[in-house]
Amino acid sequence: MKSILPVTWMIVLALPFAISHANSKIAARLQSSTDSSGPSNEDIDGSEGWTSIIPPNRTGQSFVAKSRTLSSIEVALLTTGNRTEGKEIVTMKILSEDGRTLTRVSRSIGVGFNGWLRLELRGKGLKVVPGQKLVIRLEDTGKVLFGWKYSSDKYSDGTAIMLGKEDKRYDFLFRVHH
Helix, strand or coil, X not given: CCCHHHHHHHHHHHHHHHHHHHHHHHHHHHHCCCCCCCCEECCHHHEEEEEECCHHHCCEEEEECCCCEECEEEEEEEECCCCCCCXXXXXXXXXXXXXXXXXXXXXXXXXXXXXXXXXXXCCCCEECCCCCEEEEXXXXXXXXXXXXXXXXXXXXXXXXXXXXXXXXXXXXXXEXXX
16 A cells, blocks of 8 residues: 555646646647648748749649638748838739639738738638638739748648649648638
8 A cells, every 4th residue: 555655646746737738738739820720831941942922923822721711821921132121012812713812911011021921811701611622822013022932742632823823743831720
């Protein structure tokens, strides 16, 4: 009986720490901006390059919706270096598989930006059908060039779209939030 006692005390003392550790992990996941139950390709370390988002390039990324509502989308952008100061308007469109524009959001960004840009969808978000194939299309005005970062094909439910055509070798870096 005496040999069980120290083990029992170790369990009793360790249990609150284990629960606290588990709760902190859960809280961190709930607060993380990257925790999105939605589709994503966040392989920023594996980034192979970037492509300009000027309108003639028709740059996009297809993905499959996992929920009934999209609330925001993040994309990994950088300034390409053609200007050293100023601002630019970046526009994101969400297109249906047949090319119809379902929603459009624009945001002003300063030259020198390099990171994740979050674009919030208006109101209560965009209503979609789970399993529906959609396309994120990005454009700037061409005044200041921005590039959308991409990596090798890591997202199995979609593909990069460059010059208006699917390029199955790559995926742009994106995160969808529901």
